[in-house]
Amino acid sequence: MKILLNQQSTDLPAQASVQDALALLAPRPPFAVAVNTVFVPKAQYPSHLLQDGDRVEVIAPVTGG
Amino acid sequence: MTTDPLVLYGQSFASRLLLGTARYPSPAVLQAAVQRARPAMVTASLRRQGINATNAGNSFWELLKSLAVPVLPNTAGCHSVQEAVTTAQMAREVFDTPWIKLEVIGDDYTLQPDTQQTVEAAAILIKYGFQVLPYCTEDLVQCQRLIDVGCQAVMPWAAPIGTGRGPMNPYALQLLRERLNVPLLVDAGLGLPSHAAQVMEWGFDGVLLNTAVALSQDPVAMAGAFADAVAAGRAARLAGAMEQHSSAQPSTPVLGTPFWHHDKAQA
Numbered sequence: 571m572k573i574l575l576n577q578q579s580t581d582l583p584a585q586a587s588v589q590d591a592l593a594l595l596a597p598r599p600p601f602a603v604a605v606n607t608v609f610v611p612k613a614q615y616p617s618h619l620l621q622d623g624d625r626v627e628v629i630a631p632v633t634g635g
Numbered sequence: 636m637t638t639d640p641l642v643l644y645g646q647s648f649a650s651r652l653l654l655g656t657a658r659y660p661s662p663a664v665l666q667a668a669v670q671r672a673r674p675a676m677v678t679a680s681l682r683r684q685g686i687n688a689t690n691a692g693n694s695f696w697e698l699l700k701s702l703a704v705p706v707l708p709n710t711a712g713c714h715s716v717q718e719a720v721t722t723a724q725m726a727r728e729v730f731d732t733p734w735i736k737l738e739v740i741g742d743d744y745t746l747q748p749d750t751q752q753t754v755e756a757a758a759i760l761i762k763y764g765f766q767v768l769p770y771c772t773e774d775l776v777q778c779q780r781l782i783d784v785g786c787q788a789v790m791p792w793a794a795p796i797g798t799g800r801g802p803m804n805p806y807a808l809q810l811l812r813e814r815l816n817v818p819l820l821v822d823a824g825l826g827l828p829s830h831a832a833q834v835m836e837w838g839f840d841g842v843l844l845n846t847a848v849a850l851s852q853d854p855v856a857m858a859g860a861f862a863d864a865v866a867a868g869r870a871a872r873l874a875g876a877m878e879q880h881s882s883a884q885p886s887t888p889v890l891g892t893p894f895w896h897h898d899k900a901q902a
Contacts, residue, residue: 629681
């Protein structure tokens, strides 16, 4: 299946989880995840299965006003 | 701790200045500016990490931790209730804090907050246990609605973000102070320490600013100037200003004025 991982089209096997997607991105902690604009808590990374077309956002701290 | 703390959601802060972390010439200047201003909180945000992210995000995180100042994450860039709520939830996990500066933008040109969606998002976040500091306009009714849904402080703008124009609507801002009993912080649009002192004299409880310090010629010195101005404005508010008069009133005693002044007056 194809998902959008931080806006980049990414191939993943069926039944892949958020944790599998994160393994491809290898983000440096700390970070947080949303799928289709819904927050996914850390504890749910292994159990949250992705669907074809899902939009996964991984965000990290930056400066802000 | 000061005898006159800023109290937000039951938590006391020694400073009444909240400082943004964006647009500084370098991380070292940001660090020095924060050390000079000693703000109550510093704001931060969240953005995407790219594939094979560099350690740029990490270095900011390390800097943030080294500042040892409470972090106020924002929802900058959000345009809907859903985006703002999700961003706040992500921020709570990343920064490990219930604080959130709620921003829901309604117009990209002015960065004016969406008054209706800000209230809707605030209501949800309060129910989720967040301590919401909402960025809003100086509209009295919107501020009241934010308080109605559980916000224990509101943060009206002085002018559009990053403009440095100072309070554009003094009447409405002063009216907020007259009508509302929660802490009020001016957020956005301040350019000079005198702007900060002015709103503090009007009775605002604090100010949040970023660009006025970050884009000044000497951000570290300007951070100190704003901290001093906020403290001076607050002290003046507590001291109570004199009543204004329409005609001159001599400050030097008139009794015992030497004779030559009388001669001059009669000439």
